[in-house]
Amino acid sequence: MDRLPGRPLSGWYKAFWEDRINEHEIPTRDAMHTYLTDYATNTDIEAVSEYINAVGALNQLQTFRAMLDGTAVPHSRERHCVRCHAPYTEATNTYDACQVAHAYNAHGYFTGTVQRARVYEFKALCCEGVVLREQGQNSKRYMDVPEPCFRGRHTTDVAIVEETYNRINIARCKLDDTGKCVRAHVVSNLDQPLLTIRPEEEEGSGLS
Incomplete structure (x- = not known):
């Protein structure tokens, strides 16, 4: 089973129930058989029934x-x-734990000026219609940075991701001789957008 249903218990709940378990000696199957055979009375049956x-x-x-x-x-x-x-555990796999950055074409296009600064626009390669604007060439002053390309839970299920693989910012695992994936974690950093170019524009480029 890749993923257990539901969410992991919080630390508080774990500690609470561990204390409760430690407060009581949980009887074994043999102890219950012996108790029912040799010691239990009709007034004990209700408690025994609830336990079973x-x-x-x-x-x-x-x-x-x-x-x-x-x-x-x-x-x-x-x-x-x-x-x-990214490496992760189910204990930390929250609803937005997995975030993938958009990948933008590194060739920006001049679109005008804002406060006397030239504005360049970079088109996303992964999502049609998404653009990144930079105020001042190579200034890294980005305007209205779009939200991540993907935000959700981590997964080990390829079938869930299959239709979104694009060889740019969402790529299949690349395994080494030991079967370990060697791809770098695609970090979603709104302050440092991912600038790349299409794989067909330059051999070996992109994240494919």
Whole structure:
């Protein structure tokens, strides 16, 4: 199971329930058999029934079953995002943890002046209609920087990302001899936009 359903427990909840578990000695199967056979009375059955029903409910949980059969990946285990190529854990995989920067054509076009400064426009290669404007050539004073190309959760599921691979800013994993992806994490930094050129304009260019 690549990703457990739901979100990981917060640190507070983990500590709370660990303390509760430590407060009680959880009986084994043999202890329950012995208790029911030799010690339990009819006044104890209600508590025993509640315990057995609770154990049954726990055993039916998808996450618990996946843990027992070894198909679940712990929240704390490091994974590799097949979209932005960042390392992550499910414990830190929030709704906006994965952010991919737009890739702009490095050839800017003069579009006019603002406050006596020449304005250059860079067109995004990944998303039609998205542009980046720079006030003053090579000044790195960017105007109204667009939001990231992608913002969402990290994933290890290639099928989810498949249709967005473009060989520019969202590229498939490139594996070394050990099977480890060697692509650099595509960081979304609004202060330092990613300037590149189309792969067909120069062999080996872009992020493909």
